[in-house]
Amino acid sequence: MTYIVKLMTGILLVSYLSACSTTEKKADQRLADQSVMAVNWMQQSGEYQAIALQTFRFATSAFQQSVDAGVRSPAVIVDLDETMIDNSAYQAWAAQQQAPFTDKTWSQWTHAEQALAIPGAVDFARYVDSHGGTLFYVSNRSVHDREATIANLRVLGFPGITDQTLLLSTSTSNKQARFDTIHAEGFQVVVYVGDNLNDFGAATWHKNNSERRAFVEKNRAKFGTEFFLLPNPSYGDWESGLSNGYSAMRPSEKLHTRLQALRVWKAPQ
Numbered sequence: 001m002t003y004i005v006k007l008m009t010g011i012l013l014v015s016y017l018s019a020c021s022t023t024e025k026k027a028d029q030r031l032a033d034q035s036v037m038a039v040n041w042m043q044q045s046g047e048y049q050a051i052a053l054q055t056f057r058f059a060t061s062a063f064q065q066s067v068d069a070g071v072r073s074p075a076v077i078v079d080l081d082e083t084m085i086d087n088s089a090y091q092a093w094a095a096q097q098q099a100p101f102t103d104k105t106w107s108q109w110t111h112a113e114q115a116l117a118i119p120g121a122v123d124f125a126r127y128v129d130s131h132g133g134t135l136f137y138v139s140n141r142s143v144h145d146r147e148a149t150i151a152n153l154r155v156l157g158f159p160g161i162t163d164q165t166l167l168l169s170t171s172t173s174n175k176q177a178r179f180d181t182i183h184a185e186g187f188q189v190v191v192y193v194g195d196n197l198n199d200f201g202a203a204t205w206h207k208n209n210s211e212r213r214a215f216v217e218k219n220r221a222k223f224g225t226e227f228f229l230l231p232n233p234s235y236g237d238w239e240s241g242l243s244n245g246y247s248a249m250r251p252s253e254k255l256h257t258r259l260q261a262l263r264v265w266k267a268p269q
């Protein structure tokens with residue numbers, strides 16, 4: 001009798017775990033499906049192209065105004081992914097394969113050196129480089145992907161890529177320490193360009209969306225004058241900002257969190 005009970009318990013447990021694993025696999029697929037429209041928009045819409053162009057035009061004007069005002073050693077800090085270079089083909093692959101982001105596939109993508117330039121990014125970088133500015137590329141790409149990243153950037157025509165100006169992630173995604181080394185070298189950073197609020201400093205690092213929105217409100221005068229943001233609806237810290245602990249959640253919990261975060265209209269009955 002005891003043996004039969006144990007056997008039945010074992011069968012039930014295996015069935016339960018198998019059902020859980022199927023549920024999580026389906027949730028993972030749904031998470032991937034949900035990025036399709038964002039990637040469609042970034043790859044296909046003229047609207048995305050126009051926003052990128054207008055952002056870099058305004059950033060160019062802000063940089064030039066600083067030069068005209070006599071700022072000494074003016075510098076510009078730019079992020080790379082979804083700021084200067086377009087990795088949407090990787091996001092598209094992940095959506096098509098219904099595969100979650102992994103360090104392994106991301107590294108394979110970076111080593112393929114197939115990122116494209118964001119519209120307006122190369123012209124902006126060249127303008128800064130040829131008008132007395134120093135451009136710092138501060139990215140959370142891994143130092144292990146450094147050579148492939150340099151090769152990709154050079155093929156696209158980005159100027160001034162050196163050991164001093166390309167600052168990748170060594171131990172933390174918080175960029176503040178790298179920004180501080182630029183300041184310590186005597187540069188005056190007049191423009192920041194990014195697709196993530198964390199590209200402007202430490203204030204929003206590991207913060208939730210309510211805190212991130214408060215940062216924007218507090219610094220609203222800097223947006224469009226010193227901080228320039230490109231849209232990225234396909235990924236970013238705004239996603240993990242949906243809830244505390246989001247990154248460690250199971251796929252089904254992430255799906256639930258995304259739905260819970262919606263501000264919903266109550267239709268009349």
Ligand SMILES: [Mg+2]
Pocket residue numbers: 079080081082083194195196
């Ligand atoms: Mg980025």
